[in-house]
Amino acid sequence: MQADVLDASQAVAASSAAAAVPTAPIESPRQLFESSGVKAVLAQLDAELVGLAPVKGRIHDIAALLLVDKLRAQQGFNSQPPSLHMCFTGNPGTGKTTVALRMAEVLKQLGYVRKGHLVAVTRDDLVGQFIGHTAPKTREVLKKAMGGVLFIDEAYYLYRPENERDYGQEAIEILLQVMENQREDIVVILAGYKDRMQTFFGSNPGMASRIAHHIDFPDYTEPELLRIAQLMLEKLHYRFDDGALQAFARYIALRRAQPHFANARSVRNALDRMRLRHATRLFDSDVPLQPEQLVTLQAADVTASRVFAARHAA
Ligand SMILES: Nc1ncnc2c1ncn2[C@@H]1O[C@H](COP(=O)(O)OP(=O)(O)OP(=O)(O)O)[C@@H](O)[C@H]1O
Numbered sequence: 328m329q330a331d332v333l334d335a336s337q338a339v340a341a342s343s344a345a346a347a348v349p350t351a352p353i354e355s356p357r358q359l360f361e362s363s364g365v366k367a368v369l370a371q372l373d374a375e376l377v378g379l380a381p382v383k384g385r386i387h388d389i390a391a392l393l394l395v396d397k398l399r400a401q402q403g404f405n406s407q408p409p410s411l412h413m414c415f416t417g418n419p420g421t422g423k424t425t426v427a428l429r430m431a432e433v434l435k436q437l438g439y440v441r442k443g444h445l446v447a448v449t450r451d452d453l454v455g456q457f458i459g460h461t462a463p464k465t466r467e468v469l470k471k472a473m474g475g476v477l478f479i480d481e482a483y484y485l486y487r488p489e490n491e492r493d494y495g496q497e498a499i500e501i502l503l504q505v506m507e508n509q510r511e512d513i514v515v516i517l518a519g520y521k522d523r524m525q526t527f528f529g530s531n532p533g534m535a536s537r538i539a540h541h542i543d544f545p546d547y548t549e550p551e552l553l554r555i556a557q558l559m560l561e562k563l564h565y566r567f568d569d570g571a572l573q574a575f576a577r578y579i580a581l582r583r584a585q586p587h588f589a590n591a592r593s594v595r596n597a598l599d600r601m602r603l604r605h606a607t608r609l610f611d612s613d614v615p616l617q618p619e620q621l622v623t624l625q626a627a628d629v630t631a632s633r634v635f636a637a638r639h640a641a
């Protein structure tokens with residue numbers, strides 16, 4: 328208790344000492360939110376990603392924490408950089424990599440990392456095949472990621488309890504050291520399926536205790552997937568006509584129920600195939616095309632998909 332009181336009075340003393348020196352006027356959080364560019368990054372995240380309200384809320388909260396921490400530091404209050412290592416769980420194609428990229432930008436804008444780049448790796452980038460290969464490999468990756476974010480996809484593959492002498496353990500130990508000792512210069516984000524991630528943390532309490540933020544990415548609903556498709560098409564200067572829009576809604580309902588469905592990633596892949604069919608259809612025409620035709624996907628471009636055929640076959 329006493330220590331707390333002492334700390335607080337020291338902080339006030341420090342702040343009044345700081346106030347004696349002419350400094351810039353105290354910014355309001357809202358001013359800093361705008362001037363740091365964080366507002367713009369979050370607005371971009373909001374505009375380019377459909378849905379994900381809980382994820383966006385958590386990113387906003389983390390940004391608020393960092394912003395207030397910065398204002399505290401400016402006033403000379405005790406400011407220990409908050410622990411920022413994170414875990415993103417969710418199924419494939421739910422936006423984890425995309426959000427990690429934006430997170431790196433937010434951290435850069437607020438000065439928590441120097442460069443704000445993202446290095447995305449999996450087990451094979453960190454763990455060697457032979458004795459003595461893992462440490463240099465892991466250190467090389469860490470060196471590349473310094474000043475930014477290290478994103479480890481399917482992080483649970485680092486831990487293989489079935490192999491008695493698995494080199495993954497060595498990579499984990501090096502990561503833990505750096506996560507603890509150099510956390511003002513690197514943020515580690517682990518990503519993967521939720522259940523496997525939980526099992527991984529269960530057997531790696533050292534890792535679990537260093538991860539401060541757990542963010543879960545839900546699967547998209549059918550209307551969200553449709554909206555994602557429209558957003559992707561807009562960016563590419565394409566659009567669905569009414570028939571194609573209805574056909575794609577049916578496509579999503581069928582595709583979602585099939586194996587290996589990967590949320591927004593499957594939508595992107597489906598659109599690529601539809602653009603191919605659209606091009607082939609236009610290619611057969613020997614009359615000049617209207618600009619409208621070059622941008623419009625029709626029902627036939629959608630319904631030629633195997634996804635519909637599979638239903639007829641069944
Ligand atoms: N909410 C969304 N709105 C619009 N586009 C999205 C959304 N979520 C993901 N995407 C797009 O879908 C693709 C896959 O997203 P991303 O790579 O971020 O997913 P992921 O969760 O990292 O997937 P994986 O686990 O397969 O690596 C990207 O092209 C991304 O831009």
Ligand SMILES: [Mg+2]
Nearest residue numbers: 423424425480
């Ligand atoms: Mg990814």
